[in-house]
Amino acid sequence: MYTHGDVRTIASPRSRGLFRALATAALAALVGLIGIQAAKAADMVVYKTPTCGCxxxxxxxxxxxxxxxxxxxxQNLNPIKAQLGIAGKLQSCHTATVGGYVVEGHVPADVVQRLLDEQPAIHGIAVPGMPMGSPGMEGPYTERYNVLAIGRDGRVEIYERR
Known part of the structure; x- marks a missing residue:
């Protein structure tokens, strides 16, 4: 029985059940939203130096x-590159992880998305160095460059030509 001023109300078992169901649904929706936001909070982690504009x-x-x-x-990316298995000849100025893959350097977003869509059995992809015209390295001219696939065994092959 609930009292509000001069009015007394008796909550029926049915109304209490409805209240519990609504409260449970609201809580589930809130937890779902929080879960979605948490999952989206870090699609990609990028390791970089604090002063690198590109x-x-x-x-x-x-x-x-x-x-x-x-x-x-x-301050020093060498330990993270070593931990993530990025050989010296494949290195660039930043290293990222996304969807269980390593992405090294100025790889275009559409190529990263292709990687995630196709889910190949590789360790990751890389654009070694800093080729002019690659994302983040826009400038007065564009160089041709390759996006390389890094095999789980360390072998390297061309994933895409740009």
């Missing part, structure tokens, strides 16, 4: 393509 431009490129990015500034 890394910031590449992150903007990825965000404009719909990725959510957690940028982590490090």
């Amino acid at each position: 890394c910031d431009k590449w992150i903007e490129h990825m965000e404009q393509a719909g990725f959510t990015v957690d940028a982590r500034d490090l």
Whole structure:
């Protein structure tokens, strides 16, 4: 029995059940929204140095393509590159992880999306160095470059030509 001023109400078992069902549904919806936001909070983690402007431009490129990015500034990227298995000849100025893959350097967003859509059995993809005209390295001219597939065994082959 509930009392509100001079009015007394007796909640029936049916109305209490309805209230519980609505409360449970509302809680489930809230948890679902929080879960979705948590999943979207870090589609991609990017390791970069704090002063690299082209890394910031590449992150903007990825965000404009719909990725959510957690940028982590490090003074020395060598330990993370070693931990993630990026050989010296494949290295660039930043390293990212997304969907269980490693993405090294100025890889275009559409190629990263292709990687995620196709889910090949590889370790990741890389654009070694910093080719002019690649995302984040826009300038007065565009160089041709390759996006390389890094095999789980360390072998490298061309994934896409740009």
